Amino acid sequence: MTEQPRLAEENAAVLLPEPFVRWFAAKGWSPRAHQLDLLAKARAGQSVLLIAPTGAGKTLAGFLPSLTELANRPKRKPGQAHRGIHTLYISPLKALAVDIERNLGKPVEEIGLPLTIETRTGDTPSHKRQRQKLAPPDILLTTPEQLALLIASNDAKRFFEDLRYVVLDELHSLVISKRGHLLALGLARLRAFVPDLQTIGLSATVAEPDELRRWLVEQNQPEGSKSPDMAGLITVVGGAKPDISILDSQERVPWSGHSARYAIPEIYEAIRKHRTTLLFVNTRSQAELLFQELWRANEDSLPIALHHGSLDVGQRRRVEKAMADNALRAIVATSTLDLGIDWGDVDLVVHVGAPKGASRLAQRIGRANHRMDEPSKAILIPANRFEVLECRAALDANYLGAQDTPPLIKGALDVLSQHVLGVACGGPFDADLLFEEVRRAAPYAGLDRETFDRVIDFVATGGYALRNYERYARIRRNKDGLWRISHPSVAQQYRLNVGTIVEMPELNVRYVRQGRGMAGRGGPVLGKIEEYFAETLRPGDNFLFAGKVLRFEGIRENECVVSNGAGANIIVPSYAGGKFPLSTYLAEQVRGMLADSDRWKLLPEQVADWLRIQEDKSVLPKRGELLVETFPRGNRHYMVAYPFEGRLAHQTLGMLLTRRLERAHARPLGFVATDYSLAVWALDDMAALFKARKPSLGQLFDEDMLGDDLEDWLNESWMLKRTFRTCAVIAGLIEKRFPGQEKSGRQVTVSADLIYDVLRSHEPDHILLQATRTDASAGLLDVSRLGEMLSRVRGRIMHKHLDQISPLAVPVMLEIGKESVNGGANDTLLMEAADLVEEAMGRS
Amino acid sequence: MNFSLSRATLVAEADLVGIAGERAVCDRRGVLYFPDLRLLAVSDLHLEKGSSFARRGALIPPYDTGATLLQLQSVITDYQPRIVVSLGDSFHDGGGAERMHQSFREQLEAMMAARDWFWVAGNHDPDAPADLPGDTVKELAIGSLVFRHEPSKIRIEGEISGHLHPCARIVQRGRSVRRRCFAADGGRMIMPAFGAYTGSLNVLDRAYAGLFRLETLVAYMLGAERIFAISGSMLRPG
Structure with missing residues (x-):
């Protein structure tokens, strides 16, 4: 920062109480300008967004207004009633709350401040929670789910009546998910209790800071209100530019793979x-593979560890501790380590695979160095040739300071349903007032009354057209016009199901001694594995997990039993989650790089060469164009398109194109999608069809595929079923499945898939199906991005017919057969199995 | 035999399954039809399961009874059976028949008219369904067949039962397919659950231990357009 030190000192003297000044001096530090700036704004009654890189003293800045205020507060006299919470700190991770307790405790003790700091997470024992209710700490560190629970209790108002500040850490990551929606609604509720509440948001650099500034304060304020509809903004510019390079390998960079x-x-x-x-x-699979390969190369037995979300918590904590103690030389990690936890002395970040987004790369590299004035050092390792282009684009963006964090989405209705029930659990509510309150939360600022009323109806009786459940209503409107829960058991049920994180069904991985088979008992749990993966294993199969080769013994209730494995054919678990699609920004950069041969100089020679040969044998698309190649191969005909819109959008496109080609009698057989391109293969010559305009390429790629074709396909899609399950759990229609609960599919539960099928055929407009479609369009299907692409390339599709496969097509063609095409076709598999039997029995 | 054309095409000779000497069609919609007896068996309808959950605070869509009856209507229209046996757990709980919407009750009564209808008592509905026609029985013996809700521990040849909601799972080309199924070994059969909200339990689960002769066990898995007969050795647990 450019501020003069003298000025800062004077400011400090004015703003900071004397013990703080002494503490800074004793440490040989001086308060940073943004810390004082934030304090001044907070003193003036403003809510503030602080955007700063890691290592800028963000946490202390966020707490300074609270600490200085608490330092001057008169002591509670014996016999006086306990005061409520003064400051609420909310972070996306439990571990982060624990970390902050440690980091904040130190200065508080050294300055000698008379205040209490406590955490409250899912792990907090119930006696401690009880005690916190009776004697609240001054500063409570917690998570969005815990806030929702606190709000839903009948003493919430008293508990929060003295609340002054809410500090929101890692705000950029909180706001993009449904947890962010739940939190925004929680904040709106807190403001209803304490109107002059101030918020302080701490965030990494984002593309649209104004979105976050609005998020922090009330929207749709009553007319005549003088408070601004955006929080104040303080931006700390990053210190030294990071030193990033792309590995210029001596080896051959492969065509495909990760x-x-x-x-x-x-x-x-x-x-x-x-x-x-x-x-x-x-991805977690990549983490397992890389870890395995590194240990194979580890001749010096360097301490190298593995960290990802499926591993057992105990094991993760041990790795984290070893990391903090600087006992490790390397750690292989997925996004579980993305957030701002203070790790040991990292001096190099290696990013294996393309980063998929420029902001994500910046945040990950930020991990490397917690002293913001020294440059962080990072190496990018592209796993294939397209990733070389992507790494180059990300690196350029990082130097330019470009940001591509996703735009915020509208508040989800399943989350709103959960919140409405939570409010009712806390006490009776008036629908008109609650509607106004909800609209003050930024994600719900545009909510209309009709939708809100449908949500209330859903919470009360399920909101079905067949009004069968009036007598089972969960909330009821009484004569006084207020809504109340109809029975205390409703509140109990709510408490068990609060939150927006719905995991895929998972099995514990239980280790037993080799040779004991399924009879073995009592070994340690190594972590969790997704059920659908475990189901594809055969006893005796070897797979990679937790950095070990394991032998699958079988499934016992909710456990996947394994022993020590060995052998050559090792399967790597595939996980549904954890794959990020290429960001729109990077996609645009990669397209630009392809079109501009001057920029190829920056690429490794073997990659530039690849592009030159493509230009020679086929063509490279100009900026704004969509290249579609067709060529015969074997006895099939292939079509490869290069939209660069990310795997999710390409998968959706592939599904829709194959439907259309089927109608055009091209007899398509399948497709495969990568982040960059899409290949469809068929029995008939698609190039001939396009030539005869039956249909033309323009018609095939027309935006109208997002109408009926999308609707038809969606209704049968497994993706929609998966999304529905999530929405149904969040909205409180079906209960969460808890770990340890015995899996007994028969009478105890109704599966979400069955409910989906019945609801879809009887009430396709139900609010929960509406929420499901909205989610799927934005999430797994990426429909909006596909729509933008189709409209952008209208009239600009370049068709190139070739005699053989082009260099650019090789990567996606190599994926064929590696990745299965999801969808229909299950009966074909049954037919194969049945035929095998008939063959063996000699019946046909 | 005096089958109409549509029924004749439904009963192709090759699709018949033998149980203790009687021959039956395993219909892909989850019912069992004995052409010689003109008898249709259906199991575990679990009508009013939705409202049973709603009573306890889970407001799942109230359309399961309608969906189940519609499907039942379609098989009854196709086969025009003389006798219908509902193998127990016809209602999800004892109060189910009373809670049923009037329109559904009328639909059910219309289906029951002009044919013999047996309600076999199940563990969910041990008593006769309130105010509905049909005979409630503990078990029913017709020819060499015995219809009961729960499969008996001591083996009875010719027993047709339900209760366990069998499904089967295969893995083919790295993908797992799980479907409801009829499980049979030539001597006894356990029928799939028919209700729209009924879950299922793998035939290899320990709940089935000792019930089947494993060497002749076949799972007739329900496909979208036909039944797939899969031998026991191809099946996977879980």
Whole structure:
């Protein structure tokens, strides 16, 4: 910052109470300008958004208004009633709350402040929660789910009546999910209790700071209100530019795949040359693979550890502790380590695979160095040739300071349903007032009354056209016009199901001694694995998990039983989650790079060469164009398109194109999608069809595919069923499945899939199906992005017919057969199995 | 035999399954039809399961009874059976028949008219359904067949039962397919649950231990357009 030190000192003297000034002096530090700036704004009654890179003293800045205020507060006299919470701190991670308690406790003790700091998370024992209710701490560190629970209790108003500040950490990551919606509604509720409440948001750099500034304060304020509809903004510019390079490998960069196995010796060398290396990958499968490969190369037995969300909590905590103690030389991690937890002395970040987004890359590299004035060092390892282009684009963006965090989406209706029930659990409510309150939360600022009333109806009786459930209503409107829960058991049920994180069904991985088979008992739990993966395993199969080769023994209730494995054919678990699609911004950059041969100089020679040969044998699309190649191969006909819109949008496009080609009698057989391109293959010559305009390529890619074709396909899609399950759990229609609960599919539960089928055929406009479609369009299907692409390339599709496969098509063609095409076809598999039997029995 | 054309095409000779000497069609919609007896068996309708959940605070859509009856209507129209046996757990709980919407009750009564209808008592509905026609029985013996709700521990040849909601799972080309199924070994059969909200339990679960002769066990899995007969050795647990 450019501020003169003298000025800062004077400001400090004015703003900081004397013990703070002494503490800074004793440490040999002076308060940073943004810390004082934030304090001044908060003193003036403003809510504030602080955008700063890691290592800028963000946490202390966020708490300074609270700490200085609490320092001057008169002591509670004996016999006086307990005061309520003064400051609420909310973070997305439990671990982060625990971390802050430690980091904040130190200065508080050294300055000698008479205040209490406590955490409240899912792990907090119930006696401590009880005690916190009776004697609240001054500062409570917690998570969005715990806030929802506190609000739903009948003493919430008293508990929060003295609340002054809410500090929201890692706000950029909180606001993009449904947890953010729940939190925004919680904040609106807190403001109803305490109108002059102030918020302080701490965030990494984002593309649209104004969205976050609105999020922090009341929207739709009553007329004549003088308070601004945006929080104040303080931006701390990053210190030294990071030192990022792309690995210029001596080895051949592969055409496709995500393992980056070719670069292992070079990665290992880098680890040896640094103190502590943090290796980021995009998926848990990649983490397992990389970890395995590194240990194979680890001749010096360097302490290299593995960290991802499926591993047992105990094991993760041990790795985190070893990390903080600087006992590790390298750690392979997925996004579980993305957030701002203070780790040890990392001096190198290696990003294996393309980062998929420029902001994500910046945040991950920020991990490397917590002293903001020194440059962070990072190496990008592209796993294939397209990723080389993507890494280059991300690197350029990082130097330009470009941001591509996703725009905020409208508040979800399933979350609103949960909140409405929560409010009712806290006490009777008036629908008109609650509607106004909800609209003050930024994600719900545009909510209309009709939708809100449908949500209330849903919470009360399920909101069905067949009004069968009046007598089972969960909330009822009484004569006084207020809504109340109809029975205390409703509140109990609510408490068990609060939150917006719905996991895929998972099984514990239980280790038993080899040779004991399913009879073995009592070994340790290594972590969790998604049920659908475990179901594809056969006893005796070997797979990679928690950095070990395990032998699958079988499934016992909610456990996947394993023993020590070995052998050559090792399966790597595939996980549904954890794959980020390529950001719109990076996609645009990659398209630009393809079109501009001057920029190829920056690429490794083998990659530039690949593009030159493509230009020679086929063509490279100009900026704004969509290239579609067709060529025969074997006895099939292929069509490869290069939209660069990310895997999710491409999958949706592939589903829709194959439907259309089927109608055009091209007899399509399948498709495969990557982040960059899409290949469809068929028995008939698609190029001939396009030539005869039956249909033309323009008609095939017409935006109208997003109408009926999308609707038809959606209704049968497994993706919609999965999304429905999430919405139904969040909205409180079906209960969460808890770990340890025995799996007994028969009478006890009704599966979400069955409910979906019945509801869809009887009431397709039901509010929960509406919420499901909205979610799927934005999430798993990425329909909006596909729509933008189709409209952008209208009239600008370049068709190139070739005699053989082009260089650019090789990567996606290599994916064929590796990834199964999801969808229909299950009966074909049954038919195969039945035929096998008939064959064996000699019946046909 | 005097089958109409549509019924004749439904009963192709090759699709017949033998149970203790009687021959039956396993229909892909989850019912069992004995052409020689003109008898249709259906199991575990679990009518009013939705409202049973709603009573306890889970307001799942109230359309399950309608969906189940519609499907039942379609098989009855196709086969025109003389006798219908509902193998127990016809209602999800004892109060189910009373809670049923009047329109559904009328629909059910119309289906029951002009044919013999047996309600086999189940563990969810041990008593006769309130105010509905039909005979409530503990079990029913017709020819060499015995219809009961729960499969008996001591093996009875020719027993047709329900209760366990069998499903089967195969893995083919790395993908797992799970479907409801009829489970049979030539001597006894356990029928799939028919209700719209009924879940299922793998035939390899320990709840089925000792019920089947494993060497002749076949799972007749329900496909979208036909039944798939899968031998026991191909099946996977879970």
